[in-house]
Amino acid sequence: xxxxxxxxxxxxxxxxxxxxxxxxxxxxxxxxxxxxxxxxxxxxxxxxxxxxxxxxxxxxxxxxxxxxxxxxxxxxxxxxxxxxxxxxxxxxxxxxxxxxxxxxxxxxxxxxxxxxxxxxxxxxxxxxxxxxxxxxxxxxxxxxxxxxxxxxxxxxxxxxxxxxxxxxxxxxxxxxxxxxxxxxxxxxxxxxxxxxxxxxxxxxxxxxxxxxxxxxxxxxxxxxxxxxxxxxxxxxxxxxxxxxxxxxxxxxxxxxxxxxxxxxxxxxxxxxxxxxxxxxxxxxxxxxxxxxxxxxxxxxxxxxxxxxxxxxxxxxxxxx
Amino acid sequence: xxxxxxxxxxxxxxxxxxxxxxxxxxxxxxxxxxxxxxxxxxxxxxxxxxxxxxxxxxxxxxxxxxxxxxxxxxxxxxxxxxxxxxxxxxxxxxxxxxxxxxxxxxxxxxxxxxxxxxxxxxxxxxxxxxxxxxxxxxxxxxxxxxxxxxxxxxxxxxxxxxxxxxxxxxxxxxxxxxxxxxxxxxxxxxxxxxxxxxxxxxxxxxxxxxxxxxxxxxxxxxxxxxxxxxxxxxxxxxxxxxxxxxxxxxxxxxxxxxxxxxxxxxxxxxxxxxxxxxxxxxxxxxxxxxxxxxxxxxxxxxxxxxxxxxxxxxxxxxxx
Numbered sequence: 001x002x003x004x005x006x007x008x009x010x011x012x013x014x015x016x017x018x019x020x021x022x023x024x025x026x027x028x029x030x031x032x033x034x035x036x037x038x039x040x041x042x043x044x045x046x047x048x049x050x051x052x053x054x055x056x057x058x059x060x061x062x063x064x065x066x067x068x069x070x071x072x073x074x075x076x077x078x079x080x081x082x083x084x085x086x087x088x089x090x091x092x093x094x095x096x097x098x099x100x101x102x103x104x105x106x107x108x109x110x111x112x113x114x115x116x117x118x119x120x121x122x123x124x125x126x127x128x129x130x131x132x133x134x135x136x137x138x139x140x141x142x143x144x145x146x147x148x149x150x151x152x153x154x155x156x157x158x159x160x161x162x163x164x165x166x167x168x169x170x171x172x173x174x175x176x177x178x179x180x181x182x183x184x185x186x187x188x189x190x191x192x193x194x195x196x197x198x199x200x201x202x203x204x205x206x207x208x209x210x211x212x213x214x215x216x217x218x219x220x221x222x223x224x225x226x227x228x229x230x231x232x233x234x235x236x237x238x239x240x241x242x243x244x245x246x247x248x249x250x251x252x253x254x255x256x257x258x259x260x261x262x263x264x265x266x267x268x269x270x271x272x273x274x275x276x277x278x279x280x281x282x283x284x285x286x287x288x289x290x291x292x293x294x295x296x297x298x299x300x301x302x303x304x305x306x307x308x309x310x311x312x313x314x315x316x317x318x319x320x
Numbered sequence: 321x322x323x324x325x326x327x328x329x330x331x332x333x334x335x336x337x338x339x340x341x342x343x344x345x346x347x348x349x350x351x352x353x354x355x356x357x358x359x360x361x362x363x364x365x366x367x368x369x370x371x372x373x374x375x376x377x378x379x380x381x382x383x384x385x386x387x388x389x390x391x392x393x394x395x396x397x398x399x400x401x402x403x404x405x406x407x408x409x410x411x412x413x414x415x416x417x418x419x420x421x422x423x424x425x426x427x428x429x430x431x432x433x434x435x436x437x438x439x440x441x442x443x444x445x446x447x448x449x450x451x452x453x454x455x456x457x458x459x460x461x462x463x464x465x466x467x468x469x470x471x472x473x474x475x476x477x478x479x480x481x482x483x484x485x486x487x488x489x490x491x492x493x494x495x496x497x498x499x500x501x502x503x504x505x506x507x508x509x510x511x512x513x514x515x516x517x518x519x520x521x522x523x524x525x526x527x528x529x530x531x532x533x534x535x536x537x538x539x540x541x542x543x544x545x546x547x548x549x550x551x552x553x554x555x556x557x558x559x560x561x562x563x564x565x566x567x568x569x570x571x572x573x574x575x576x577x578x579x580x581x582x583x584x585x586x587x588x589x590x591x592x593x594x595x596x597x598x599x600x601x602x603x604x605x606x607x608x609x610x611x612x613x614x615x616x617x618x619x620x621x622x623x624x625x626x627x628x629x630x631x632x633x634x635x636x637x638x639x640x
Binding site: 012013014016017018021035036037038039040041042046049050051052053054055056057058061062083084085087088090094096097098099100103129130131132133134135136137138140142144145146147149155157158221222223318319320 | 332333334336337338341355356357358359360361362366369370371372373374375376377378381382403404405407408410414416417418419420423449450451452453454455456457458460462464465466467469475477478541542543638639640
């Protein structure tokens with residue numbers, strides 16, 4: 001069943017006041033590291049390096065009450081930062097969340113948001129260790145994730161792709177954009193298409209795949225946040241290489257085709273330009289590690305191609 | 321000379337687009353650690369622990385174009401996070417900045433903001449290593465700071481104050497609130513009171529004082545962000561102790577008295593309830609470390625007092 005909507009009843013942030021709101025948030029995502037001026041992270045493995053990333057989600061730009069719930073938003077806000085940590089080949093170890101919201105916002109909204117962030121953190125075996133709450137006219141959620149990069153191998157940077165590498169992917173491609181299109185179309189969404197909506201609300205990744213890929217010898221990685229072609233183009237450019245994608249590895253599946261038919265949209269647009277799937281996309285010499293599939297090859301010839309030709313679309317998310 | 325106001329001309333964020341805006345920001349605060357999915361922090365000293373804190377600043381709540389400039393806002397946003405790191409006895413090692421702004425915002429605003437953050441980071445011998453930019457209706461700035469806590473001594477937590485400790489402070493108290501009051505009063509500000517305004521726009525702390533205090537044996541610390549009495553009350557409560565402040569160590573100086581006379585305000589209100597000075601306030605057995613002064617004593621008897629009596633005000637910043 002598709003869940004959307006924000007709670008409307010109960011005491012507001014303004015009625016409860018800052019301290020009580022913070023207490024509600026901490027109760028939803030308890031951590032012994034939280035509660036001081038700054039969180040002292042549990043010591044990672046010796047010689048591990050710390051990795052950090054941040055993302056900001058703004059109401060009516062990245063989400064609306066018509067497309068998600070605070071709980072799902074919290075899960076997604078955490079996940080997309082964890083995907084950035086994983087895309088370096090690192091393991092998330094902590095998250096911070098800063099939130100701005102109107103004083104008339106029901107406290108339940110921040111409670112459920114924190115529950116979502118805390119639960120996703122827990123899925124990744126880490127914790128929400130601190131944050132900030134403040135007033136504003138609408139909801140803004142900024143999550144920062146920190147990770148540990150153990151061992152001596154280099155991180156999985158954008159510039160590590162080399163000709164001859166296999167291009168590998170973990171996670172859905174195109175589902176998030178299709179799910180959003182279904183939610184925005186105002187149509188009755190057939191139950192069999194609900195996985196697309198669920199993938200938009202919270203993309204599904206298996207925790208630890210970035211670490212696995214690094215251990216298996218992957219050399220570069222990113223996540224599909226702004227659009228497949230756009231993000232792969234960035235990786236290819238940073239590495240000074242080209243990438244040939246295989247259409248049969250990317251071809252829209254049954255669900256995407258059905259959604260495309262329902263909405264009169266070519267599902268390839270979702271696959272190539274959709275973004276927000278947070279698919280881990282990397283390159284490796286040799287075979288794809290567990291959980292990854294092969295979607296193409298790195299070439300000496302610059303540019304991104306599908307079966308040797310320019311992709312039909314290279315649109316993607318634009319912040320402004 | 322007092323500087324306020326936001327730039328209004330030149331290309332907007334929407335005109336330049338996300339990538340070019342990010343390039344402008346990175347040019348203002350260059351770091352080789354920036355530019356990938358996540359920043360891999362330079363390895364801190366062996367056995368050091370990582371400390372993290374985040375703060376969100378919202379236009380027309382925490383700042384306005386009438387009280388600051390983007391450059392000063394950037395300096396302050398970084399400093400107040402670094403103060404949280406220092407208040408643990410740790411050394412800032414990196415900052416991340418997420419910004420939401422209206423697409424019509426002149427790009428110069430984010431450029432100057434990034435310049436301020438980058439410059440303050442540089443004052444603390446660290447770097448702006450990553451971030452996020454996104455659209456919105458008004459300016460929201462979320463800075464996350466990370467620090468390194470070396471050695472085996474415990475961090476300077478809120479619960480480390482013990483009866484018999486001396487209460488110590490580094491930095492001004494009351495200046496920020498006085499400076500804000502001057503800016504908001506719409507009066508001609510006499511040149512000799514400009515230091516109060518400057519202290520509101522960017523509080524002045526000497527980098528490294530938190531580390532010095534920890535090395536000298538301090539046991540607890542916080543920073544005066546919400547109001548002196550409010551923050552000290554929180555520290556005392558977390559430690560299960562009381563605190564007796566000495567009025568002669570807190571008494572408004574010449575500048576505060578002059579500003580109070582000008583505006584018809586009792587300057588003690590700024591000292592006790594003002595906040596945003598980010599004064600480092602801690603407790604230590606023995607004498608005050610270099611850069612700190614003594615402002616009171618920790619007692620067995622619970623509560624916060626001034627010369628043995630309840631303070632006249634315990635108001636402070638409230639987020640909602």
